[in-house]
Amino acid sequence: MKRSVLILLTGLLCLSVLAANGKKEDTAAASGSDVVSLKFWTSHTPPDSDTLKAMVETFNAGHPGIEVEFIQVPGSETDVAKLMTAVRGGTGPDAYMLDRFTIAQRAASGVLEDITGVMNKKDSAMASAHVPYAWAETQYKGKTYGLPFDTDSRVLYFNKDLVKEAGYDPAVLDPSNGPQTIEFIQEIADKINKTDGTGQYTQVGFIPYDTKYSQGWHYTWGFVFGGKFADLASMKVTPTDPGVVAGYQFIKDWAAHMGPQKVETFISTYAPPNNPPEQDPFLIGKVGMMVNGDWVLHSIKQYHPELNWGVTYLPVPEKGDKPATWAGGWSMVIPTGCKNMDEAYEFISWMCGEEGEKMYMKTAHLPTIKSLLADDSSFDANHLFFKECLDFASSRPPIPAGALYWDGLTQAMGEVTLNQGDVKAALQQVADQVQPQLDALK
Amino acid sequence: MTKTEKRNLRNGLIFVSPWIVGFLCLQVYPILYSLRLSFTRYSGFGKPVSVGLENFRTLIQDPLFTKSLYNTFFYTVWAVPLGVVVAILIALAMNQRVREVAVYRAILYLPSILPLFALSFVWIVFSNPRFGLLNYILQGLGLPIIDFIGNPVWTKPSIVLLAQLGAGGPALIFLAGLRGIPRELYESAEIDGAGAMRSFWSITLPMLTPVILYDIILGLSMGLQVFTQAYIITSGGVNMAGPNNSLLFYVFYIYKNAFQYTRMGYASALVWVLFVISMILALSVFKWARSWVHYGNE
Numbered sequence: 001m002k003r004s005v006l007i008l009l010t011g012l013l014c015l016s017v018l019a020a021n022g023k024k025e026d027t028a029a030a031s032g033s034d035v036v037s038l039k040f041w042t043s044h045t046p047p048d049s050d051t052l053k054a055m056v057e058t059f060n061a062g063h064p065g066i067e068v069e070f071i072q073v074p075g076s077e078t079d080v081a082k083l084m085t086a087v088r089g090g091t092g093p094d095a096y097m098l099d100r101f102t103i104a105q106r107a108a109s110g111v112l113e114d115i116t117g118v119m120n121k122k123d124s125a126m127a128s129a130h131v132p133y134a135w136a137e138t139q140y141k142g143k144t145y146g147l148p149f150d151t152d153s154r155v156l157y158f159n160k161d162l163v164k165e166a167g168y169d170p171a172v173l174d175p176s177n178g179p180q181t182i183e184f185i186q187e188i189a190d191k192i193n194k195t196d197g198t199g200q201y202t203q204v205g206f207i208p209y210d211t212k213y214s215q216g217w218h219y220t221w222g223f224v225f226g227g228k229f230a231d232l233a234s235m236k237v238t239p240t241d242p243g244v245v246a247g248y249q250f251i252k253d254w255a256a257h258m259g260p261q262k263v264e265t266f267i268s269t270y271a272p273p274n275n276p277p278e279q280d281p282f283l284i285g286k287v288g289m290m291v292n293g294d295w296v297l298h299s300i301k302q303y304h305p306e307l308n309w310g311v312t313y314l315p316v317p318e319k320g321d322k323p324a325t326w327a328g329g330w331s332m333v334i335p336t337g338c339k340n341m342d343e344a345y346e347f348i349s350w351m352c353g354e355e356g357e358k359m360y361m362k363t364a365h366l367p368t369i370k371s372l373l374a375d376d377s378s379f380d381a382n383h384l385f386f387k388e389c390l391d392f393a394s395s396r397p398p399i400p401a402g403a404l405y406w407d408g409l410t411q412a413m414g415e416v417t418l419n420q421g422d423v424k425a426a427l428q429q430v431a432d433q434v435q436p437q438l439d440a441l442k
Numbered sequence: 443m444t445k446t447e448k449r450n451l452r453n454g455l456i457f458v459s460p461w462i463v464g465f466l467c468l469q470v471y472p473i474l475y476s477l478r479l480s481f482t483r484y485s486g487f488g489k490p491v492s493v494g495l496e497n498f499r500t501l502i503q504d505p506l507f508t509k510s511l512y513n514t515f516f517y518t519v520w521a522v523p524l525g526v527v528v529a530i531l532i533a534l535a536m537n538q539r540v541r542e543v544a545v546y547r548a549i550l551y552l553p554s555i556l557p558l559f560a561l562s563f564v565w566i567v568f569s570n571p572r573f574g575l576l577n578y579i580l581q582g583l584g585l586p587i588i589d590f591i592g593n594p595v596w597t598k599p600s601i602v603l604l605a606q607l608g609a610g611g612p613a614l615i616f617l618a619g620l621r622g623i624p625r626e627l628y629e630s631a632e633i634d635g636a637g638a639m640r641s642f643w644s645i646t647l648p649m650l651t652p653v654i655l656y657d658i659i660l661g662l663s664m665g666l667q668v669f670t671q672a673y674i675i676t677s678g679g680v681n682m683a684g685p686n687n688s689l690l691f692y693v694f695y696i697y698k699n700a701f702q703y704t705r706m707g708y709a710s711a712l713v714w715v716l717f718v719i720s721m722i723l724a725l726s727v728f729k730w731a732r733s734w735v736h737y738g739n740e
Contacts, residue, residue, distance in 0.1 A: 079678055079701070079702050081701035084486055084704070085701075087487075088486055106704075109485030109486065109487055109704035110485055110486070198586065198587065200571070200572075200587070202572075261589075261592075261593060264589065264592040264593065264685055265571050265592050268591045269570060269571045269573070269589075272567075273566055273674070273675055274566065404703050407682075407702070407703075410682055411682055414685065414686055414687070418594070418686050419686060429505065437703075437705075440483060
């Protein structure tokens, strides 16, 4: 008898707890009827996240009906595990900052809301306001899944002091002389290299395929050698395109020239995982030249303003070749299951509008809005060169297997540099792995 | 069953029901659900599309499947036996009859308190080819430096070494095992003229075999699921899991497929292959153990 009373009491207690919880949620929803709360997630870290936070605050101040909460989450360009599990569990954010070239892939897997409807209702000129390549990356099967937020371009940074020490006048590298040949850059780089008694590098001239502290990606050299990474009309990835193969051959030869394992050890010494930004090997003067994007301008200013540096075009295979580079950038998307589509769109379209993009330029990012790009006065002198590079920049193919393709290409890069494997075989393997996935999604 | 027995059974079941419900909903159901998913193409959203055995066919031809399996086996084959030896050594040290033994025990156990991810961060600093303490010592001894995180030959051994910092946990179990060995056995051995080594090989080790078996089984299942260290050391494995994918462990590859490539169906297929492999391994260890495990009461 007593026991059943106990069970009954326990049951009642549980019920009352549940009821109390329910009530709390009700009141929260009621008070939220005049101010809509939104959650905005980003995987960006300082200094960019500081700017993003300030932007959210500015937005909140100008929009009394909407309160956006800024939340930093783990993740990266191709890793959206946190977003996926949250969206699946019904606790996803209302806005997310996503690497734009993965939009098609994430849309295909169902993580993103189609914003075409709400966009057309509010602002049908959105598409024409942004540069075309950035806009193309927001599309999947003719629908819009995000808005372009920023863009960037990659150039060759060089340390003037190290170049001078190597016996060259840094003025030779000035962009006004046009792009230099790869051969000439290698000549300088070789003279900057320094080794210790055991033969390990203590200083390097240029590692064109480094991706730990710089942007020596497959796409960088594929585009420099005139490569074509995909055929969008037939939705085929083309990693064995002659230009791409030439780009891979170039980094393979370079690795062999420097000693693949010695290069790797230099990187794990001076750019180990989780290396703090102020210890970046280029910023501390251990690297003579590197491929990198405009955001580095801000890091230099913030962490090592004393650095004597310059920028120029990426080197080209033959004298007289036209310069090449590529542009990427991020986007604002609305994850699946968002309950306040109108407000969320209001927020992302502000972030990706003139006011938002202009604020984001503060931490050295290029806008995607044509009118902002057209106004040279809003860029500082260093940034202007990056903007000019956009004129001839390529961009990654917007395919629904973008992240998988990226990882496959990266793997092939390791195969040809560290292992000195066969270039064509490594790239053929990428096609074999990615094409079936693409076929299933296109 | 009498009325009281029935009532006791009912009440007993009610009292353990939170566990039963949790077990069925949070463990059995997901396990069976993943079996179903392994025959589908599923991104985690929308409806799974049935594809029959396609995932398993893809798996056989996937070079990264073979690679991750090799990496995982390499780790397990080295980490488990080494782990047993290190744990026994620590347990023996913890069992010395000196006054300050409590202090030694605390010191020896201390590294095991650190979470694996924190240890991994420490390891990155510790093993730096030029500035790390480890290479400093190697150089001091006149040995060549080792690139523990950038040389594919050394990345896996470095994780095996790192795992030994967590040996304090199993060492406590071995310590309990050591304390359980009757004193008389050692006394009679001493009377028979046995030295310390002889007693260790003929008494301590055989009496510890049940604990060793337990540790091997546990180590095996943990070893096959190695993930955290590689995830941290390769910065989340974005792009590549270590040089030459040498730290792409099996569970890491499952994670990448499920959450980076949104191939839940394929990831589920990988999970089930690992499950079958673990079962086979565990059963063979049990079978093999019959020939060397010594239970005191036999």
